[in-house]
Amino acid sequence: MYDSPHRRYNPLTREWLLVSPHRAKRPWQGQVEKTAPAALPAHDPTCYLCPGNERAGGLHNPAYESTFVFENDFAALLPPDPVAPTQPIPQESPLFRAQPETGFCQVVCFSPRHDLTVPQLPLSQVEEVIHTWSEATAALQARPDIAYVQVFENKGAAMGASNPHPHSQIWAQSALPNEPAKELLAQKEYFATHGSPLLLDYLHQEHTRAERILARNEHFTALVPYWAVWPFETLVIAHRAVPNLPALSPEERRSLAEMYQQVTCRYDNLFETSFPYSMGFHQTPNDGELHPEWVLHMHFYPPLLRSATVRKFMVGYEMLGMPQRDITPETAAARLREQPTLHYTLANRSQA
Ligand code: H2U
Ligand code: ZN
Numbered sequence: 001m002y003d004s005p006h007r008r009y010n011p012l013t014r015e016w017l018l019v020s021p022h023r024a025k026r027p028w029q030g031q032v033e034k035t036a037p038a039a040l041p042a043h044d045p046t047c048y049l050c051p052g053n054e055r056a057g058g059l060h061n062p063a064y065e066s067t068f069v070f071e072n073d074f075a076a077l078l079p080p081d082p083v084a085p086t087q088p089i090p091q092e093s094p095l096f097r098a099q100p101e102t103g104f105c106q107v108v109c110f111s112p113r114h115d116l117t118v119p120q121l122p123l124s125q126v127e128e129v130i131h132t133w134s135e136a137t138a139a140l141q142a143r144p145d146i147a148y149v150q151v152f153e154n155k156g157a158a159m160g161a162s163n164p165h166p167h168s169q170i171w172a173q174s175a176l177p178n179e180p181a182k183e184l185l186a187q188k189e190y191f192a193t194h195g196s197p198l199l200l201d202y203l204h205q206e207h208t209r210a211e212r213i214l215a216r217n218e219h220f221t222a223l224v225p226y227w228a229v230w231p232f233e234t235l236v237i238a239h240r241a242v243p244n245l246p247a248l249s250p251e252e253r254r255s256l257a258e259m260y261q262q263v264t265c266r267y268d269n270l271f272e273t274s275f276p277y278s279m280g281f282h283q284t285p286n287d288g289e290l291h292p293e294w295v296l297h298m299h300f301y302p303p304l305l306r307s308a309t310v311r312k313f314m315v316g317y318e319m320l321g322m323p324q325r326d327i328t329p330e331t332a333a334a335r336l337r338e339q340p341t342l343h344y345t346l347a348n349r350s351q352a
Contacts, residue, residue, distance in 0.1 A: 004022065011202070012199075015322070018317075067110060069136060099175065104173075105169065106170040110129050133151045135246075137151065158304075180285060187293040191293030200239075203237050211334075212333040214266060221237055232270065237295060265342075277300050
């Protein structure tokens with residue numbers, strides 16, 4: 001791999017990033033502050049996601065025992081109004097374009113437990129989370145006014161998560177958002193040219209090269225993509241061209257749950273902290289087409305760089321030029337690969 005500054009291409013978004021490996025020859029050396037894991041109660045009476053508690057809008061959560069889905073009380077998108085249908089916005093000039101947008105915002109609690117994150121939950125409960133996302137996606141995709149369903153998780157205060165209670169969000173809307181729109185074009189063109197899905201061809205090559213793979217099970221592989229922007233960014237790719245969450249078989253759901261735990265456990269162990277990230281699925285647009293080009297995948301974008309407190313900032317050159325990284329994706333993958341798959345809180349407990 002090159003040691004000199006170079007650009008790498010992301011074929012999914014068709015954007016470039018700058019890699020400067022010479023600036024981080026030994027990125028794992030230097031101080032690694034550890035933060036004591038927050039001692040959270042199993043149920044927090046002040047948490048608006050815990051069972052039985054009151055939320056901001058005055059509604060009460062039921063005494064739920066597994067996953068729990070509710071409409072976001074501060075939804076960024078509003079459903080279409082059946083009484084007053086959405087009116088088009090007059091287009092006065094191509095320089096002042098706007099379009100109405102309708103949709104739904106939901107919050108998905110992973111379990112009644114306030115204190116257990118994904119790598120700490122029983123595997124069956126993580127499977128249940130995936131099942132819940134799949135069902136919610138299917139219900140939203142059944143609506144003709146929904147173009148896309150975005151399932152995502154913000155974890156940790158560093159990523160703006162409002163609450164440590166493990167949860168995710170689903171936003172479904174009437175237009176295709178920017179990121180999946182870029183991926184759609186790239187995957188369609190690749191499929192038209194090569195006759196096979198871009199991500200499956202990419203995955204095949206990564207399996208052969210092996211240097212960026214973190215973990216692999218029957219139906220999914222986790223790797224640090226060749227074009228990763230965030231220091232410990234990972235991509236979890238399905239082994240077949242599965243279009244979306246509802247199309248997963250029960251075996252695939254289990255494999256995906258295992259991979260979700262694998263990745264998050266390695267993340268936590270890396271700096272012995274509850275590793276913050278934004279995670280999200282990219283699934284097929286809801287346009288009535290078949291999309292043989294699309295492969296369901298999961299992006300993890302974690303901000304940490306060197307320790308539980310030293311993070312990467314996407315500022316300055318990144319905002320004005322393009323993304324840049326020092327530690328190479330290959331080094332990041334090696335560091336994640338060497339992490340134990342026993343969660344550090346359990347390992348520490350058995351040592352104590
Ligand atoms: P984040 O932690 O990713 O911000 O997700 C929590 C969501 O929960 C957030 O979008 C919603 C916020 O609007 N919320 C409610 O719907 N009800 C509440 O009582 C507080 C927070
Ligand atoms: Zn809670």
